[in-house]
Amino acid sequence: MELVVSKIQKHYAQVTAIKELSFSVKQGEIFALLGPNGAGKSSLVRMLTGFTQPDSGEITLTLDGEQFSSIPSYTLGYLPEDRGLYPEKSIIKNLIYFAQLNGVEKKIANEQACYWLERFELLDRKDEQLKTLSKGNQQKVQLISAVIHQPKWVILDEPFSGLDPINQEKVVLFLSELKAKGMTVILSAHQMAMVEKLADRMLLMNLGEAVFYGTLSDIQQQANSAIELSAQFSQGIDNEKSEQLLTQFKHRYIDDQSLMITLTAKESMNQLLSTLTSIGELQSLQSKKMDLHQLYLNAIANHGEN
Numbered sequence: 001m002e003l004v005v006s007k008i009q010k011h012y013a014q015v016t017a018i019k020e021l022s023f024s025v026k027q028g029e030i031f032a033l034l035g036p037n038g039a040g041k042s043s044l045v046r047m048l049t050g051f052t053q054p055d056s057g058e059i060t061l062t063l064d065g066e067q068f069s070s071i072p073s074y075t076l077g078y079l080p081e082d083r084g085l086y087p088e089k090s091i092i093k094n095l096i097y098f099a100q101l102n103g104v105e106k107k108i109a110n111e112q113a114c115y116w117l118e119r120f121e122l123l124d125r126k127d128e129q130l131k132t133l134s135k136g137n138q139q140k141v142q143l144i145s146a147v148i149h150q151p152k153w154v155i156l157d158e159p160f161s162g163l164d165p166i167n168q169e170k171v172v173l174f175l176s177e178l179k180a181k182g183m184t185v186i187l188s189a190h191q192m193a194m195v196e197k198l199a200d201r202m203l204l205m206n207l208g209e210a211v212f213y214g215t216l217s218d219i220q221q222q223a224n225s226a227i228e229l230s231a232q233f234s235q236g237i238d239n240e241k242s243e244q245l246l247t248q249f250k251h252r253y254i255d256d257q258s259l260m261i262t263l264t265a266k267e268s269m270n271q272l273l274s275t276l277t278s279i280g281e282l283q284s285l286q287s288k289k290m291d292l293h294q295l296y297l298n299a300i301a302n303h304g305e306n
């Protein structure tokens with residue numbers, strides 16, 4: 001039941017939205033699609049759901065011995081980028097309506113709706129009109145509507161958007177629960193801290209191409225040629241002087257006594273050390289693994305350079 005995407009391309013008039021993209025999603029995993037605005041995530045999702053087709057290349061999913069060129073709608077739960085619920089209807093009626101559209105009996109739909117509403121602490125408001133909920137709470141109802149028919153595959157376009165940190169954590173738990181129930185989840189997101197916690201594997205796209213792909217540790221290994229170093233000085237440093245001396249090294253300031261440097265394989269540690277010691281009295285120099293946020297920024301900045 002692996003979803004295999006092989007060398008797909010998608011063009012819109014002059015724009016090539018997806019270029020020769022290949023990857024696969026394994027059954028039961030949480031797979032994250034990452035990338036800056038315009039990278040091609042929504043174009044890809046539209047092809048995975050069968051809403052549009054690739055101009056070339058192939059998408060294949062084998063389910064119960066049958067082969068499909070997208071995820072069939074009967075087994076898909078989808079949270080689209082443009083949300084669509086009925087603001088005048090009650091929360092429970094919205095959810096039952098969406099479940100019934102997907103062939104779920106009313107009684108089961110009601111049970112499922114109550115189960116998930118309780119999880120999101122919204123059960124006591126189920127009979128209120130949807131429009132009376134805050135934007136974040138409406139988002140939670142929308143998430144429930146995407147999974148109320150217990151699909152095997154779930155695609156969520158930006159499930160964290162508009163949510164405060166507490167509710168983002170609730171969505172992390174919600175997604176983990178979907179995985180524990182055996183669903184395969186594909187999500188697009190811009191919140192790297194959430195993705196780092198959740199995703200089994202991920203694909204970073206830029207300009208329609210894959211920039212990195214794999215588990216977080218695969219990606220950290222791929223980026224191993226570059227290391228992040230944190231330099232701490234015993235006194236405040238002179239920014240003007242450090243800017244002149246550090247021109248060849250990619251760096252950013254943490255505060256007036258410390259900075260982060262990204263050292264690539266091409267650059268010399270000895271030279272960096274002598275540069276740092278001429279900036280001021282170095283108290284410590286530590287290397288640390290790049291988090292997903294930093295890996296993402298570096299990968300996008302370097303994409304297309306080689």
Ligand SMILES: Nc1ncnc2c1ncn2[C@@H]1O[C@H](COP(=O)(O)OP(=O)(O)OP(=O)(O)O)[C@@H](O)[C@H]1O
Pocket residue numbers: 012013015016017035036037038039040041042043044
């Ligand atoms: N219907 C369309 N007609 C023409 N160009 C399009 C169309 N849809 C997308 N594009 C272009 O294709 C490229 C990829 O867009 P897409 O919406 O897939 O990116 P995205 O990664 O989903 O961005 P975002 O994070 O902003 O939602 C962009 O250059 C966009 O302008």
